Amino acid sequence: TLDHIPLTLTLTQQPNRNKPSSVPPKSEENKMDRSASEKLILVNREPGGIAFVTINRPKSLNSLTKSMMTDLAQAFKALDRDESVRVIVLSGSGRAFCSGVDLTAAEDVFKGDVKDLESDTVAQMERCRKPIIGAIGGFAVTAGFEIALACDILVAAKGAKFMDTHARFGIFPSWGLSQKLSRIIGPNKAREVSLAAMPLTAEIAERLGFVNYVVEEGELLKKAREIAGAIVKNNQDLVLRYKSVINDGLKLDLGHALALEKERAHEYYDGMTKEQFKKMQKFIAGRSSKKPSSKM
Structure with a gap:
């Protein structure tokens, strides 16, 4: 366990185990917002519609400063507006996700306007219409845990750990951990994870339905890319609508959620022209004659 770790900051004092970085490989085709030396939040857009966002402060195990939180929030806001981007993969460089x-800058981070959504990373992730795949390697601690919770799909490397240290350090949660985790893994297990600061391993998280896949560390981004590629192949408009109705429905009881689904379905079909229906039928006929290609 991680019970011997007295502070989140002490994670940065552990010796480097020379694990391979999870930063996506550079290519001439990728568009980087600024040079790596200038940015602690990296954004790479690929021609196929997949964007990679990387928290890039490995010497501090990707701990977040106020400016990093703002940059990360703005990255998701920009990618949401970018019509060339269809799915986003979020990861951390080096030995930790976050x-x-x-x-060391706690007061600067925690004090201020709580309604300032422009610098609220999780709020911008939740507002993002595009699917977000979290590629979790190493530690995802407290705020890092909350960022993982804001992802739509999670892939974790073997040995990865999620840890909530809010209660240990006297930090009140404000990015949703106190409410979201219990709804995913159940209230009793969530209380243990949060009140006892008990690490949740990737393997247990997968069994509880929080993590989608656990893979070897070297396969982390490959698996995330595979899932992203499967999403990109689908109808983009429906992907966005589907994510929205799932996430909005989770805020409601089942009866109201089912009514929401039916309401949006009627809106969708009522807005389609005869030509669009013909295209849909033609597309379905073409796909049904082909064998499934997904390996997932």
């Missing part, structure tokens, strides 16, 4: 907030 070790939480940089506690």
Whole structure:
């Protein structure tokens, strides 16, 4: 377990185990927002519609400063508006996904306007219409845990750990961990994870339905890319609508959620022209004659 770790910050003091970085490989085709030396949040757009966002502060196990949180929030806002982007993969460089907030600047991070959504990473992730795949390697601690919870699909490397240290350090959760986790893994297990600061391993998280896949560390981004590729092949408009109705329905009881689905279905079909129906039927006929190609 990680019970011997007295502070999130002490994670940064552990010796480097020389694990391979999970930063996506550079290519001439990728568009990088700024040079790596200038940015702690990297954004790479690929021609096929997949964008990679990387938290890039490996020496501090990707702990977040106020400016990093703002940059990360703005990255998701920009990608949501970019019509060339259809799915987003979020990862951390080095030995951790994100070790939480940089506690050396805690006052700067925690005080301020809580309604300022422009710098609220999780709020912008939740507003993002595009599917977000979290590629979790190493530690996802507290704020990092909450960022993982804001992803739509999670792939984790073997040995990855999720840890909530809010209660240990006297930090009140504000990015949803106190409410979201219990709805995914059940209230009793969530209380253990949060009140006892008990690490949740990737393997257990997968069994509880929080993590979709657990893979070897070297396969982390490959698996995330595979899922992203499967999403990109589908109808983009329906993917966006489907994500929206799932996430909005989770905020409601089942009866109202089913009514919401029916309402949006009627809106969708009522808005289609005869030509669009013909195209849909032709597309379905063409796909049904082909064998499924997905390996997932």
